[in-house]
Amino acid sequence: MTQQRWDAIFVGTGITSLACAALLVKQDPSARLLLIDKHIVAGGYASTFSRPRLEATFDCSLHKLSGMDEEGNLLRILRSLGLEAELGLVRPADYFCARRAEQSLVLPNDAAGVQALLTARFPGQEAGIAAFFEHVLTHGRNGYYQFQMQDGSFEPDMAQLRHAHRHLKSRTVYEGLAELVDDPFLVELLAAPGIYVGGYPEDLGYLYYLHVVYATLCRGNAYVTGSSQHLSNLLAQQVIDAGGQLLLGTAVEQVLTDGSGHVTGVRTRRGVFHADQVYINASPHYAAGNLFGEEVALEDTVGRLAALKPARSTTTVYLVTDVDPSTLGLPHTESMLFADDPSAAFSARRTATQVGAGEAASEHAYWQCSPMEVTNYRALDARGGNVLCLNVLDSAAHWPQRRTPAYREKKVRAAATLKERLLRQAPALCGHVLHTEVATPHTYARFTNNTEGSGYGAMVGTSLKGHTFHHGFPVRGVHFLSAWVAGPSYEAAFGYAEMTARQWTRPAARA
Secondary structure (H helix, E strand, O other), rough: OOOOOOEEEEOOEEEEHHHHHHHHHHOOOOOOOEEEEEOOOOOOOOOEEEEEEHOOEEEEOOEEEEOOOOOOOHHHHHHHHHOOOHOOOOOOEEEEEEEEEOOEEEEOOOOHHHHHHHHHOHHHHHHHHHHOOOOOOOOHHHOHHHOOOOOOOOOOOOHHHHHHHHOOOOOOOHHHHOOOOOOOHHHHHHHHHHOOOOOOOOOOHHHHHOOOOOOOOHHHHEEOOHHHHHHHHHHHHHHHOOEEEEEEOOOEEEEEEOOOOOEEEEEOOOOEEEOEEEEEEOOHHHHHOOOOOOOOOHHHHHHHHOOOOOOOEEEEEEEOOOOOOHHOOOOOEEEEOOOOOOOHHHHHHHHHHHOOOHHHHHHHHHHHHHHHHEHHHHHHOOOHOOOEEEEEEOOHOOOOOOOHHHHHHHHHHHHHHHHHHHHHHHHOOOEEEEEEEOOOOOHHHHHHHHHHHHOOOOOOOOHHHHHHHOOOOOOOEEEEOEEEEEEOOOOHHHHHHHHHHHOOHHHOOOO
């Protein structure tokens, strides 16, 4: 690295960093950017790892990309970067296949179709289902265009905003749905997309969740051919083509200041790099505790961070099969598996959070009772191999320390439990699994430094108090990116990146 001074340095190359940097150099091609990451590939969670012997590629995070129709925010941004054609978008025929007690319900990929299907399946719940989708199409739509509200390009109905603030903001998803429908399976079914943003129905704010459903179901969804790593690499290449650089396999040891409240650069084992703008794509808890020197007064920031609750982590089981999984009873790109007794899921999770509940209660609640998402990656890109991804929201609290016998034993139990759940719904898989691999909350914490291994940044509950942690940050020139401020999902990352890039001004123009 011969270039020591940069216009901006990005600490961490998560998807928000990459998107922001690519958008920034598009509007200012002469901007000189340095992106640094401790990992050996760019992308953060938007990355892959491979097992060449098995001809298999495992994706760390890619599921549906929302906002992918003609009015969607994400498709608009991808087109502005000239990436749509290169991504080879795969648009699934259905939203997901719900499986329970050897029964399946295939949800179509549009709101009206899902409403009609659920009304036919749950005829006694018609009024509640209609009310839910009315909430999605009004309050969910308003939430979806939040960035456009800020720049004045979208004018919401103020009466709707007042109603939502007064009546919906304080409700969890569980509370909001329980007021509309009383069938436990329908509640779990309507709340299942919460797995896209890291929360169970009792975790997430109802008003926020409505925008998640609107984004994925009403504004189109698609997958990227070639995995999330392909998307990350394309963004990184745009920065490199504009004269920027990526410094991988290198941790930032400290963000440096001039002692008077302005950032001056970063220190790494490869030397000091200077810039008067630093963008941090990392857990703010980690940044506050590890990246600043004693000269920075962070008491107020740390106090605010106490209210910023991490979203759920995940336990993920990757399976490699000897034939195409679509021929083994899993023809859909995505399936959601529900417990036979859906009413037990909420009470089991409540029990797991009680003091002294123990490991068994957590394993029962998160691995056995709660929804499990299954993605058939072979159906998205055959080049990645015959790969299935089994995903459950989990908590790091009940996992033993890494590299201990107890930890290794628990990984074996996790794999066995999730595989058994899948085999009950797709028995044709029996005897066809060649390889099993497990990623735990500790795995994710190890590679990303994310607090409690959160795969989605901050939990978006009924209070947003902790989400203002970066307001009035004591070091000028420091900016925070990532899902901790943007919100979960790729679309939120790109939307926040776009807003941040628009605020860029040339260094020479700064006071």
